[in-house]
Amino acid sequence: MTEPLLALSSLTLGLRMGADLVRGLDLHVNRGEVLAVVGESGCGKSMTALAVMGLLPDGVTRKSGSVTLDGIALTSLSARRLRAIRGKRIAMIFQEPMTSLNPVLTVGEQIAEVVRQHEGVSHRAARARALEMMNRVKLPDAARRIDAFPHQLSGGQRQRVMIAAALACGPDLIIADEPTTALDVTIQAEVLRLLDELRRDHGTALMLITHDLGVVEAMADRVAVLYAGVKIEEGRVEQVLDGPRHPYTRMLMAARPDADAGRGKRLVEIAGSVPSPDAMPPGCAFAPRCPQVKPRCHDRPPAWRGTAEGHGCACVLHD
């Protein structure tokens, strides 16, 4: 087996002098594949993404574990060398296209600056590349829009600009944090399809953070389910969606509005809420909400059990 492009090993993130937000996370993304990271809000998905970029917000810090890209330990790189990788080999697309673009710079400048930073090309060449990228993300009338400011574009167009900037330097990996959550439903599919198309053309891997299982089914090769900062299930999309093993994953699927089983019935909801990071139960984090809870679930966290086919799960039911 070849080495994965991106590997997170026993990554623990937490508040400085405080609770842990992500605990002992192992994840990997292979070259050219799409890994979906799924979970409720607050489960540590976005923090994980920011940790890969080395952009954890003030107050949150990596307590242990490592992030490796193509054999390079990102977590022990100097700030300068990490900057050379950000935007060049790993690019990130954020949730809110409204606020993620700088309001006082034209969209063309915001795409071109990535190219200028990493490839040291002239102003003119960078602008030409920006125009090319804008055409590639199918922004209508790109030649004129290149000098437009973000507020002159719609939400979907802005997210296309973000995608153009992310792909401008031909990265190996794109991290997309809920890239379509803020967009109209009608545009979501269009933007995702575009992202997938361009990604395939470039052979770029994608780490897609989402809570939408429909998106996972349509786009991802593999999926990892996070709950309260812990990975509870991971496998190929068809394995996980067709045969979910963890009770939480099963309930997530039952809670989908478009789940076939649920048609005509009331939507299922998951009773209770995610425990807060400073009040984690000593055992399985999902135990307080789990319908199949056993006494031993409360004792200590369940061990990770994987199958030969790469379908793993952390639950005592599969011990």
Add this chain to the structure above:
Amino acid sequence: MSTGLTTGATGARRRRGRYLLRRLGQSAIVLGIVLLLQFTLIHLAPGDIADVIAGDVQSDDPEFIIQLRRDLGLDQPLPIQFAFYVGRLLTLDLGTSHAFNMPVLTLILDRLPATLLLMFSAIALAFVAGAALGTIAAAFRGRWPDVLVTISALLFYATPVFLVGIGLILIFTVWLRWLPMSGMYVTWVQHTWWSLAVDIARHLIMPAVSLSLFFVAIYTRLMRATMLEVLSQDYVRTAWAKGLSPSRVVLRHAARNALLPMVTMLGLQVGSLLGGAVLVETVFGWPGIGRLAFEAVFRRDVPLVLGILFFSSVLVLMVNLLVDLLYTRLDPRIVLR
């Protein structure tokens, strides 16, 4: 879908022209109100020029004073006096200063360039230094550069202008003998254009620095606060995610967005800057409007005081109009209406 794109440059120019016209109209109305207030305030003070002139010529003859009042039009009711005053203003006749025995307009125009030079050097210095210091403080939040800048700003803020002036004179004139103590240029040498410019610049340093320090403090604190807010915005995170260098992120992405409140402050402070100019011009013997105002008030020279107030009001209004036009340069989202 994209109205901002479809309206071309000509549309923008026409909109700007209309906007300018309307703003000028508004400014005229504001100016009228300001004049009325100034006029009323001055006449609320007991005594008038007739008393002063009578005192100057050491006469206590009531007949003389009544005659003087009639000649000066002071026996008319105040509204009529005001109407006459405004009428004369419209023909740029600001009256005659009895203290200097010269037309007020000539006096003011003589002194105006010196004050404008002082004010704009001071405000430019304050703006640039404040923006730079505030940016440094925000970029190094909580570390020693931030502490140093914050403490200095507090010092600048708390030190009275005249104290700064005297301190500077002590250091740079008395001890180091680097800079001239007062005036605007030396009169006893033959100047070429170049040597005159250098001489004025040397005389300008200390007054401009003293006048600006308080404003440096204000701009530093404002810039620091705004930068801290801007640095936590999503688009700054995007800029980091692109792998841009810290200087690029801070200067290109953050500082430009932080400048808008700074420019607003600039417009608001021209007025208080004029107030500060009175003190600084007095301390440094700078031949500007500030010192003229000081003398005019002490000698109860009503036409001169009113004339200076008129010019200051016009100046403040013009600067604020300029500031609003500058907004559109800084923030493309702002459209003039």
